[in-house]
Amino acid sequence: MSKVCSELYRDFFYKVNGMTFEMSEFISWVTVAIKDIAQTLGIGMCKETFSAPKTPFNVNGVNQSVVFYSDDSGYDECPQTFNFRTGEGGGLEITFCPKKGYVWNEEELDDIKFIAENLFIIGGRVQMLSVMKRVSITDIGTGTSNMNGLFIHCEELYAKNVFKDYNVIFINLKNFKFINRVVGERQADLILKGYAQRLMSFMQADERVARPGGDNFCILVRRERVEEFLRFISNVIFEADLAGEKHSVTVNSRAGVYEVKEGDTVNDAINAASTALNTAKITGRCDVIWFEAEMLDKTIKANAISNIFPEALRKEEFNVYYQPKVSLDDNNLCGCEALTRWIKDGKIIPPIEFIPVLEREGTICRLDFYVLDKVCADLKRWLEEGLKPVRVSTNFSKLHLHNSNFAEEIISVINKHGIDPSYIEVELTESSGYDDYEALAEFVRKMKGYGVSTSIDDFGTGYSSLNLLKDLDVDIIKLDKSFLDNLGDDKKTDEIVIRNIVNMVNELDMKVVAEGVETNAQAKLLETFNCSMAQGYLFDKPLPCAEFEERLKGNKIYVDLRN
Numbered sequence: 001m002s003k004v005c006s007e008l009y010r011d012f013f014y015k016v017n018g019m020t021f022e023m024s025e026f027i028s029w030v031t032v033a034i035k036d037i038a039q040t041l042g043i044g045m046c047k048e049t050f051s052a053p054k055t056p057f058n059v060n061g062v063n064q065s066v067v068f069y070s071d072d073s074g075y076d077e078c079p080q081t082f083n084f085r086t087g088e089g090g091g092l093e094i095t096f097c098p099k100k101g102y103v104w105n106e107e108e109l110d111d112i113k114f115i116a117e118n119l120f121i122i123g124g125r126v127q128m129l130s131v132m133k134r135v136s137i138t139d140i141g142t143g144t145s146n147m148n149g150l151f152i153h154c155e156e157l158y159a160k161n162v163f164k165d166y167n168v169i170f171i172n173l174k175n176f177k178f179i180n181r182v183v184g185e186r187q188a189d190l191i192l193k194g195y196a197q198r199l200m201s202f203m204q205a206d207e208r209v210a211r212p213g214g215d216n217f218c219i220l221v222r223r224e225r226v227e228e229f230l231r232f233i234s235n236v237i238f239e240a241d242l243a244g245e246k247h248s249v250t251v252n253s254r255a256g257v258y259e260v261k262e263g264d265t266v267n268d269a270i271n272a273a274s275t276a277l278n279t280a281k282i283t284g285r286c287d288v289i290w291f292e293a294e295m296l297d298k299t300i301k302a303n304a305i306s307n308i309f310p311e312a313l314r315k316e317e318f319n320v321y322y323q324p325k326v327s328l329d330d331n332n333l334c335g336c337e338a339l340t341r342w343i344k345d346g347k348i349i350p351p352i353e354f355i356p357v358l359e360r361e362g363t364i365c366r367l368d369f370y371v372l373d374k375v376c377a378d379l380k381r382w383l384e385e386g387l388k389p390v391r392v393s394t395n396f397s398k399l400h401l402h403n404s405n406f407a408e409e410i411i412s413v414i415n416k417h418g419i420d421p422s423y424i425e426v427e428l429t430e431s432s433g434y435d436d437y438e439a440l441a442e443f444v445r446k447m448k449g450y451g452v453s454t455s456i457d458d459f460g461t462g463y464s465s466l467n468l469l470k471d472l473d474v475d476i477i478k479l480d481k482s483f484l485d486n487l488g489d490d491k492k493t494d495e496i497v498i499r500n501i502v503n504m505v506n507e508l509d510m511k512v513v514a515e516g517v518e519t520n521a522q523a524k525l526l527e528t529f530n531c532s533m534a535q536g537y538l539f540d541k542p543l544p545c546a547e548f549e550e551r552l553k554g555n556k557i558y559v560d561l562r563n
């Protein structure tokens, strides 16, 4: 380096060598610095061309050309070009041209080379810092923002007092676990990525898609675009490359929406949207739920329930009640259903308050097996005491169908107690629909092989009732209580439906249990339809074990209720 220039260079590098994460800032520093040395070094033009391939953190890649300096009086086209390779197959080209009529000597050419090399090194560092920053705010799996990135962006909007102009939306994909199982984890990841990119295509520069993890997304969208966004996510279709073939994929989701209010912190808003989504998941009624203040109370209660559940199970706070089923042919006790009661500090918590929470957490599976274990123990005791037990049905969540050993685990509990499997009936509910029909059919087949009966609970409340009848070899259909609610009104629609369901089920060699029978008129009508069994308050409520044992001893004459 020439002595004359050393002072100049110190100044030059001082200008470009500041700390920044931003390439754009670095470029503007270089522009100023080159301008300041251009006259001394006879520079007429200086530019760079930079390319970087697409990466998870830079989904569009980079292809940029920047002119740092161009002399007003022009330059000679005898360029000095310096090429550098950057990481991941990218490249940087720096070009200098002398100003008009200027010819660089050896020493000056050395100086220019020295500047180019140092710009590459310093620029590379800025690039690295900017990648590090992007990594810290990007979700690797999908290329969307991560929650850290979303927080930072929202905090910036909050500081400008415009956060209140947005809505926060939490999204959870429907049936993604099922997709995962059917197509495998790798392909499911591609579907997730395709979906995330569709979401990003909707966003404008000030809006964000973030992925907190799994199949959840958290979205920030301007208020006036929220309706359009909700329509957009109600049916997202895109093409995915799965195992080398293009497939059209449709993804449906549930969403919890929160409209940010003046003064809400970023945390408040994100929590509210997440609470709304949880409510959507628990109730399963709507695909889009807007946040309401009472949801927070419910969430707090639900969290309390899931926190104390393991301890409650250990302390055996769950009791099994038995509700009799009565044969409509001879009015005798012909079976019963085991129903859980949580007895906490002397008070009974009804299932409706805790079953949906446990179902969401997946912990329901432990409770179901706990109940089966208690039922088998009771059956064993009744047999030893010389009572004549009836078949006991127990409720199992459809979540068990994800467990390929479900049937084997049931039979092993029954065998552990040494009771005849024909005393047990497994109730699976229809209401929420089955996302994995195959697993259900396989389970029913296995149970039949083991001699355990199966029934479809809440029949008629789901979407696939007739398919269930056609394809599944179940023993019992439990007609949902809602059919009975309107029995006896003038239109007779429910009468016609019930009569035909009962006929169809009987012809298919299965039996119908009518649930929620409350009046003698209902029971009589069911009898004329040839419905085999009834269960409901007309006969008995769910009874504590000791009281139910009295029924086994024959102390209640159900026929008396029917006159």
Ligand code: C2E
Residues within 6 Å of the ligand: 323, 338, 339, 340, 350, 351, 352, 355, 364, 367, 368, 371, 395, 396, 397, 429, 457, 458, 515, 516, 517, 518, 535, 536, 537, 538, 542
């Ligand atoms: P489910 O299986 O449909 O059980 C029938 C529900 O209807 C019971 O409510 C029962 O008390 C009630 N019921 C029976 N007869 C009548 C009637 O004549 N009128 C009216 N209005 N209601 C009647 P319960 O015991 O509160 O259970 C609610 C739900 O909780 C059950 O609905 C079942 O889905 C679930 N559940 C209860 N125990 C368990 C369990 O151990 N495991 C699982 N997975 N779910 C359970």
Ligand code: CA
Residues within 6 Å of the ligand: 337, 395, 427, 457
């Ligand atoms: Ca049931």
Ligand code: CA
Residues within 6 Å of the ligand: 457, 458, 478, 480, 515
């Ligand atoms: Ca039911």
